[in-house]
Amino acid sequence: MGATMVSERFLVTGAFGCIGAWTVKRLVAEGVPVVTYDLPGEPTRLQLIMEPEALAKVTVLPGDITDEAAFERAVVDNGITGVIHLAALQVPFVRANPVLGARVNMVGTAVVLETIRKHAAQVSGLVYASSIAVYGPASIYPPGPLAHDAPLAPATLYGVTKVANEE
Incomplete structure (x- = not known):
């Protein structure tokens, strides 16, 4: 700043x-x-x-x-x-x-x-x-850092609301 x-x-x-x-x-x-x-x-x-x-x-x-x-x-x-x-x-x-x-x-x-x-x-x-919740559980991704362009797969309503706001 x-x-x-x-x-x-x-x-x-x-x-x-x-x-x-x-x-x-x-x-x-x-x-x-x-x-x-x-x-x-x-x-x-x-x-x-x-x-x-x-x-x-x-x-x-x-x-x-x-x-x-x-x-x-x-x-x-x-x-x-x-x-x-x-x-x-x-x-x-x-x-x-x-x-x-x-x-x-x-x-x-x-x-x-x-x-x-x-x-x-x-x-x-x-x-x-945003929130990591937009990507869903870590278990569906390979180990290591998650790429920003990873597919969205929210597993909770909270994650769904965050995805909806970003779309």
Whole structure:
């Protein structure tokens, strides 16, 4: 990251999760303005890994990525120029509640993508996290590193939602 990013303002979905929290910490350390967008609650993980002075620089917005109007307001009202989309329900949660899992993981991503499309003059970038789950179980592949162009073979609904978002 460099000085050119300072003019950017990023919104991080799923910022209270593991990858999201470390992403927020790194952006703040680089001097990049950050807005978090996650379900209402305490940003406990952020509080554990960030000094209070650094955390004070973060704008914490409670919100549900499946709420299109609220997400759009968060992007527009906060002058967001880039979205780092990390919000998703993981395998155990999707397995326990498949309908909610599909809604959050696919409809939520559709809301993010549509908001960016509608405000393309303002939002110039998107980072989306994939998952090894799109490739299915390791047992179906030869030993060694998995090539990025390996065939997609998701074995869980979570993996299917990630593939759907990427297609």
